[in-house]
Amino acid sequence: MRQSELFGKTSKTSEGSATSANHDLLVRAGFADQLMAGVYSYLPLGWRVLNRISDMVREEMGAIGGQEIFLPALHPKENWQKTGRWDSMDVLFKVKSRTESEYALGPTHEEVIVPLAKKHISSYRDLPRAWYQIQTKFRDELRAKAGLLRGREFLMKDLYSFHASAEDLKSYYEKAKGAYTKVFKRCGLDAIIAEASGGSFTKEYSHEFQVATENGEDVIFACACGFAQNKEIAKVRAGDACPHCGTPVKELKTIEVGNIFDLGAKFSKDFGLKFTDESGKSKEVIIGCYGIGISRLMGAIVEVHHDEHGIIWPQEVAPFAYHLVSLGDDDEVYEQSEKVYEQLSKDGKEVLWDDRREASNAEKLADADLIGIPTRLVISPKTKGKIEAKKRGAKESKLVSNI
């Protein structure tokens, strides 16, 4: 991609009122544009990152047997009444048609996938199953805030698993935990698995994947031994002895990037999702649900991986692998750059080439830091036919003959 043709310009100045690093940097670097509170448009750079994350999530979901589907965002009121959440879920967006029919905009998809599962699951032979989607969710938050971290419309991966028994769910739940840990690791994040309440619709357990950062809006109490609890259910406070190992627990500000729930038979009961077991008995299907906020994850990565100059993308989620920057105004520099650009592209490497002859060197270098592509390749009169390679965030660079 030639930067001269890229949709999205960088900005030297921050937007006036917003204070979160993820909003500031993603908007300034041309990844995203805010339409209104809690709602963003994604420009090519931002959309590439979201797709990087999505593809990685697809890999890990596939690895635990998840099959990708795509469900509607517009839901019938009736399904939400059946589960009681038409009235109980405050964040549910409700819309009215011309004929006064009412609908919900999906904040989550149990109300859609469980009735769908009912058409396909009737025997123990149909279990277990795991289906997921990556889709836009809508939640009527009273207050959207912190850039991508709490939006009213956002991108989310939601996986639902269906089991013949609580034990089978339990073992899948542990597999999902492992897959989630891998996803966040690949995103350059150390996610802490914190115990949390099961919420209003299950008496069972849930776990949250929490990333520690100053800008986080959640609070957990955690210990190096692996113990961690969400503030809402924690029986310990900062400094108290860890119930597992006895060392004092720490209080951490965190961003919740994923959560996993044991839903038990709640939704199966609501919609009559049953199966016949080996002995011919009819039983309710046990369901688990597993979410990752894809767009929030992008925000969380920026919160954790940035410096005073801009974003520092972890390799696997970066919009491009290389940022080729041509300095000066010599024809030879641009001729060499074009060759390098063509070669890298031919090799299947993703490269953003700053081919803007009218931009100053200083501006190009500042832009490269702001955008935060992991490897910067500079070609200038000083590099004399070679290429200067530098990792974003590193101090030293090295001259190489080819990449």
Add this chain to the structure above:
RNA sequence: CGGGCUGUAGCGCAGUUGGUAGCGCGCGUCGUUCGGGACGACGAGGUCGUGGGUUCGAGCCCCGCCAGCCCGACCA
């Protein structure tokens, strides 16, 4: 939804006692520059969030509304 702050050019902002709107960045043309957001010259760009009111006259004063941000509540 309660409290606070803010809405003036694409972005960031200034605008005095009410007298008919300006600066920086960005943008366009030309020239000079080129390793950390260069310089000069010329130029384009405005229903001052919106509706009402007060006044000879409102960006400025008064009332309503809308929007954004921050704190809180909310966030199965």
